[in-house]
Amino acid sequence: MPSKPLGPADIFRCKKCGDCCKGYGGTYVGEKEIKAIAKFLKIESRRLVDQYCRVSGSRLVLAQAENQYCVFWDGTCAIHPVKPHMCKSWPFIPGVLIDIKNWQVMAGSCPGMRIDVPDEVIKDCVARRLSGSQSE
Numbered sequence: 001m002p003s004k005p006l007g008p009a010d011i012f013r014c015k016k017c018g019d020c021c022k023g024y025g026g027t028y029v030g031e032k033e034i035k036a037i038a039k040f041l042k043i044e045s046r047r048l049v050d051q052y053c054r055v056s057g058s059r060l061v062l063a064q065a066e067n068q069y070c071v072f073w074d075g076t077c078a079i080h081p082v083k084p085h086m087c088k089s090w091p092f093i094p095g096v097l098i099d100i101k102n103w104q105v106m107a108g109s110c111p112g113m114r115i116d117v118p119d120e121v122i123k124d125c126v127a128r129r130l131s132g133s134q135s136e
């Protein structure tokens, strides 16, 4: 019987190391995300923006704490259920479809990503995730 093709959950498992939450990554937050995070934290959206966001170009990003981690990193993501789309979608991002080499580059700083699978499998998994397919 042919083996089941690898899915997104087979090529990426977050190890919760927090490495991607450190450094200036520019985690963009849109209006809906700001509302959701503020609601989760039970604070006003205005306060969330003033206290926990910074402006990057014309957009808002989550601020960094003094230790260079995202302000919401506390050994784990303190806003996990409502974390921004960028955090939720990692590492299944359009940039990988544009240039498959990006997967290997990203994997250099993310121990949860497998690099021992063929490019075609990676592309297929990324495309499936981006198309909203929930099949793993």
Ligand code: SF4
Pocket: 013, 014, 015, 016, 017, 018, 019, 020, 021, 090, 109, 110, 111, 112, 113
């Ligand atoms: S760097 Fe990768 S494995 Fe570590 S927390 Fe981020 S997504 Fe998870």
Ligand code: SF4
Pocket: 020, 021, 027, 062, 070, 071, 072, 073, 074, 076, 077, 078, 079, 080, 083, 084, 087
């Ligand atoms: S919101 Fe959570 S997952 Fe995203 S960078 Fe901050 S701590 Fe990391």
